[in-house]
Amino acid sequence: xxxxxxxxxxxxxxxxxxxxxxxxxxxxxxxxxxxxxxxxxxxxxxxxxxxxxxxxxxxxxxxxxxxxxxxxxxxxxxxxxxxxxxxxxxxxxxxxxxxxxxxxxxxxxxxxxxxxxxxxxxxxxxxxxxxxxxxxxxx
Amino acid sequence: xxxxxxxxxxxxxxxxxxxxxxxxxxxxxxxxxxxxxxxxxxxxxxxxxxxxxxxxxxxxxxxxxxxxxxxxxxxxxxxxxxxxxxxxxxxxxxxxxxxxxxxxxxxxxxxxxxxxxxxxxxxxxxxxxxxxxxxxxxx
Numbered sequence: 171x172x173x174x175x176x177x178x179x180x181x182x183x184x185x186x187x188x189x190x191x192x193x194x195x196x197x198x199x200x201x202x203x204x205x206x207x208x209x210x211x212x213x214x215x216x217x218x219x220x221x222x223x224x225x226x227x228x229x230x231x232x233x234x235x236x237x238x239x240x241x242x243x244x245x246x247x248x249x250x251x252x253x254x255x256x257x258x259x260x261x262x263x264x265x266x267x268x269x270x271x272x273x274x275x276x277x278x279x280x281x282x283x284x285x286x287x288x289x290x291x292x293x294x295x296x297x298x299x300x301x302x303x304x305x306x307x308x309x
Numbered sequence: 310x311x312x313x314x315x316x317x318x319x320x321x322x323x324x325x326x327x328x329x330x331x332x333x334x335x336x337x338x339x340x341x342x343x344x345x346x347x348x349x350x351x352x353x354x355x356x357x358x359x360x361x362x363x364x365x366x367x368x369x370x371x372x373x374x375x376x377x378x379x380x381x382x383x384x385x386x387x388x389x390x391x392x393x394x395x396x397x398x399x400x401x402x403x404x405x406x407x408x409x410x411x412x413x414x415x416x417x418x419x420x421x422x423x424x425x426x427x428x429x430x431x432x433x434x435x436x437x438x439x440x441x442x443x444x445x446x447x448x
Contacts, residue, residue, distance in 0.1 A: 216423040288425070
């Protein structure tokens, strides 16, 4: 038994952490295949802008089209205060995100947002089944 | 072994479902002890109005003071499309909430919101360690 196998909970947490790092790097790189990877076909997305929800991988990817249409590259898209609760086949993570984008007219917008992500392990591999991105309501 | 014990995953899902039902009924009843029950001391709350986050049970209960100060009773606070992913000790749930409140001046506001809730089982009992309530951004 390797050292890695001796603590499955720590392994699961590390795998989820790596998945989030790959995904957020793919967003910064505008790497659409990388963003799509590790997502369940039935993913349920609650995004910052409307609509209320998006269901399924194609609808999920459409939310990223909205994002990349909003800002030219480079975008800031990183996280702090990441916390992970990982069981053997269900996990979730919370974090505070920092986003900064530049619109076509040069206007720069920076904001913090809340991220909750839900995971299931399928055939020994973690995948994202749910993302919830939001900012507090202003009105 | 009882019938109930033969499918622990179904038991866990049922327990999480019952917990959400108890909690949302406590909100409708403005039952502060009932709202507080089954929550972890270190709960992380991402609520609809500011602040960005609230950490700990007292800060969590302060978000409900904001809510009850906003609306006179009765409030509508119920959920549909509830989905639960439950492992043996970590679970999360998603749902669409319907909220309707009446301000002191008689103005009624109704809206839908997104809910994601994270759970851990502590000493054989599920508790909420995270709630994320939001509406899509309007600007």
